[in-house]
Amino acid sequence: MKKFLWISGLLILGLIIGFILINSSGKYEKMYDENTTPKATKLDKINEKSESTGDIKKIPVKIKIIEATQFTAKLKTVGTTFAKDDYILSAKMNGEITYLNADIGTVVKKNDVLAKIDPEMAEANYNQAAANYNLAQKTYSRQKILAEKKLVSTQQLDGAEAQYQIAKAALSLAKINLNNSKVLSPIDGVIAEKFVNLHTFSGIGTPVARVVNIKKIQMEVGVSEQNIVLIKKGNKAFIKISSYPGEVFQGYIVNMGLQADKDNKSFPVTIEFDNIDGKIKGGMIADISILLNTYSEAIVVSFHLLQQTTGGYYLYIVENDKAVRRDVVVANIQDDVARISDGLAVGDHLVIEGHKYINDQVTVTIEK
Incomplete structure (x- = not known):
């Protein structure tokens, strides 16, 4: 009796395992059919229809007739x-900054004084040089008059002239130093930066302000x-x-x-x-x-229509119900358009939809 029960149990277990395996196999086949079978493309459907009817394969496309348009090329x-106008102004002499009008944002006019560097000494030297020059000039003028009357020697006249020239040169140098003691704005503008503070020492070349x-x-x-x-x-x-x-x-x-x-x-x-x-x-x-x-009469196409090879770009046009590949020269590309300088002509039937599904000389049908 026990042996009979044991054999019956094995048979029932075998039936259960077989049932599970059969169901699993069916599900796997269904999954394989759904997941691995490729979906038919638009071109595949066209081929299936053509094979079933025996007709010549015609790929549907949409076209645009090329017209000349104005195109402005931009970079x-x-x-x-x-x-x-942007100037960094520097000191032209050594000394203490005794005057400063260079706060950031200050509006200035051309030749406004932005800073002074030891102006008292420069002014004193200039005044002394000016006095010496005036004296030397008067002395030289008198000596020339006396020389014309033969009342002074040529040597005395030459000495007076030399003193005059020395005084003149000294005055020019004193004037330069006086001008160098002032930092002037070369333009009408605004103070953008200040590099020094009042009563600080500046050397020749020290940046003072930026205008x-x-x-x-x-x-x-x-x-x-x-x-x-x-x-x-x-x-x-x-x-x-x-x-x-x-x-x-x-x-x-x-x-x-x-x-x-x-x-x-x-x-x-x-x-x-x-x-x-x-x-x-x-x-x-x-x-x-x-x-x-x-360009007043340019041929312009959408950039996405261009197809590229190692040799350049090409497009498709339609002639006599066939797609014709046209190699084109792209002169300009900007935004989403391209100007074609060679390869297309006004009146060509440019393929604007379906160009991804065609090759050269395939038969096409034009859709509205």
């Missing part, structure tokens, strides 16, 4: 603003060898600064370098624009678009 770059005029702003950008030949002095440039969203400032190319930078091989180009209200400050980052040229 986009980034630059940093700085004042056109800028921000009524005109400049930027210097680097331009590649390929683009520098397209730029001319006077070309317009449009400037956008993030601090003033929605505003566009118009400037011009005012200078172009003749020598490329030895490190990055770019050519320096200077752009200038008016800043009458002074809202633009030095050191702001600007997005710049330099106008290179305007």
